[in-house]
Amino acid sequence: MRFLHTADIHLDSPLTGLSAANDLPLDRLRESTRQALANLVDYALAEAVDFIVIAGDLYDGTWHDFTTGLYFVRQMARLDQAGIPAYVVLGNHDAENRLTRKLTLPGNVHVFPAERAETVFLPDRSVALHGRSFPTAAVGDNLVLAYPPAAPGCFNIGLLHTAAGGREAHANYAPCALSDLLAKGYDYWALGHVHAREVLHEHPHIVFPGNLQGRHIRETGTKSFTAVRVENGRVVAADPVAADVVRWLRCPVDLANAADLDDAVDAIGAALLKASDQAEGRLAVVRLVLEGTSPAHAHFAAQRERLMAECHAAAARVSSQLWIEKVEVRTRPIFEQTATAARADAIGALIRSVDALARDDEARAALSRELNELVSRLPDELKGRWWKGGVETLGGGSRSPSIDESSLGTVIAAARNLLAVRILDAEGEA
Numbered sequence: 001m002r003f004l005h006t007a008d009i010h011l012d013s014p015l016t017g018l019s020a021a022n023d024l025p026l027d028r029l030r031e032s033t034r035q036a037l038a039n040l041v042d043y044a045l046a047e048a049v050d051f052i053v054i055a056g057d058l059y060d061g062t063w064h065d066f067t068t069g070l071y072f073v074r075q076m077a078r079l080d081q082a083g084i085p086a087y088v089v090l091g092n093h094d095a096e097n098r099l100t101r102k103l104t105l106p107g108n109v110h111v112f113p114a115e116r117a118e119t120v121f122l123p124d125r126s127v128a129l130h131g132r133s134f135p136t137a138a139v140g141d142n143l144v145l146a147y148p149p150a151a152p153g154c155f156n157i158g159l160l161h162t163a164a165g166g167r168e169a170h171a172n173y174a175p176c177a178l179s180d181l182l183a184k185g186y187d188y189w190a191l192g193h194v195h196a197r198e199v200l201h202e203h204p205h206i207v208f209p210g211n212l213q214g215r216h217i218r219e220t221g222t223k224s225f226t227a228v229r230v231e232n233g234r235v236v237a238a239d240p241v242a243a244d245v246v247r248w249l250r251c252p253v254d255l256a257n258a259a260d261l262d263d264a265v266d267a268i269g270a271a272l273l274k275a276s277d278q279a280e281g282r283l284a285v286v287r288l289v290l291e292g293t294s295p296a297h298a299h300f301a302a303q304r305e306r307l308m309a310e311c312h313a314a315a316a317r318v319s320s321q322l323w324i325e326k327v328e329v330r331t332r333p334i335f336e337q338t339a340t341a342a343r344a345d346a347i348g349a350l351i352r353s354v355d356a357l358a359r360d361d362e363a364r365a366a367l368s369r370e371l372n373e374l375v376s377r378l379p380d381e382l383k384g385r386w387w388k389g390g391v392e393t394l395g396g397g398s399r400s401p402s403i404d405e406s407s408l409g410t411v412i413a414a415a416r417n418l419l420a421v422r423i424l425d426a427e428g429e430a
């Protein structure tokens, strides 16, 4: 027996944080949740699976118009004609009270009720499916506790939209413990809500398939449904099958070795080539993150517009399927001590005064006392971290977290460099 488990399709989810000014193929992005669903149905038909389950958030919210529901009806009708049933629970995004529009569904689609958990059987009673839809978006109760007991002699599947034990970046709806799920004695828990794929347990399997199609830069990488194969009542495979048509990717570019804008453009092109490979032939939308302490940084402020256009051009050169969602410039300027100290302005004066402090024995002794007093008050755990983060990485002397004569020079230089880089960076942005 084989079935497909999906969740969080968010059909016709609107694009957020993007504008036409970004030079993005917005129509193709808007279509992507529909295409991903069509890919799942294509697979179900080609592989002649026994049924599919959808564990909540099929819709992103109530439909903008009937075309969203109509698209779903068309896809399910394709399965119906092949005799493949679909079992659905509603989640927080498509909770019963949020869906103000409705369409009559094909006969193969079973939507579990919101009032209480229900059990349905495959016609040959080899499989029992248990599920309950969300009546409202914010379900704070543990729904698992009232799920029916496992049906004897069946392969038991539980459909549930839940944050499980709580997941970062996901509202804590219908929370439950792993032990609550295991206690039901089911063979497979088809969960939804968490948009990154996660297998919580095997034998019995407890799976978040992740969403079917990434919708923005926080939903990066491969998006898939889970194809489950059961032999003799036992799960023998629960593998992700990519369904996404657009792949969202974060692409860091280390520009430490880039001397100027041309070098930076070369490095960006090389990084984008790798990103393009990760998209495996799909449309790729990339967030470029330029980073590193780089000589090129000084060139960026004056040529900001050209830099942005060069990023888009680099993408276009790599592939007609590659687009830039946004460029984050996180590079830091290189601090040239002699040149900065020689400046006639306040920045030069500041650097000179810190350097003077480093040469003043009396000031050094006072600073040493003050810093050691401060360090002695830190909890042990922070002492080590302070040393690692602030001084050791700059090649500081002893490994002791207290400050002695040999490490004081390093501390002062580290403070001066940090100060200078912050100020020079702000100057570049002005």
Ligand SMILES: [Mn+2]
Pocket (backbone or CB within 6 Å): 008, 056, 057, 093, 193, 194, 195
């Ligand atoms: Mn969702």
